[in-house]
Amino acid sequence: DAKTTQPPSMDCAEGRAANLPCNHSTISGNEYVYWYRQIHSQGPQYIIHGLKNNETNEMASLIITEDRKSSTLILPHATLRDTAVYYCIVSPTDNSGGSNYKLTFGKGTLLTVNP
């Protein structure tokens, strides 16, 4: 049961902003939006997460729509090293040891940054 929808692939020119969309129309009130990326043949790497407000860190910015049904990950100045599969995941953050024990990774978006 896919909770998120992402385009299978995108291209971006080096130095330009990469905007990766994600639809999560069935997101619940307590679910966060997480973004990870996976460079070929490596383990995934956490990028950013958010609940309602837009977030920014040293890697990227996350823009979440007011109705929280979609979000966009922005890499402000893409480099060749940003070529990777980007995963958008929704999940509650919980430290109660209950059912919130996993992240469900779909197929993600393959971002190719071109010189």
Add this chain to the structure above:
Amino acid sequence: DGGITQSPKYLFRKEGQNVTLSCEQNLNHDAMYWYRQDPGQGLRLIYYSQIVNDFQKGDIAEGYSVSREKKESFPLTVTSAQKNPTAFYLCASSMYLGAFYEQYFGPGTRLTVT
């Protein structure tokens, strides 16, 4: 240098043999996870552990076994009962179960069974 190590990076086995994949972390994390990834697919959870001497089945535990005798270590055994064992195996850890904003992954082990 803190992190997660997995060894070996590549592993080849004959069908019918059990094989154990190593995962070690020095991040002082309580929770550890094993995922499997097939070509062009997302990750699927095999087993997870919230604390030493405790572990739970994930979505695709059949044919796999784990142990958690030490906080730092969470080895995965792929048994001969696993029908399609060839895959990329990823180990991860987080401070506690569900702390996904700080879930760290190892470099992975690519297992090929012929």
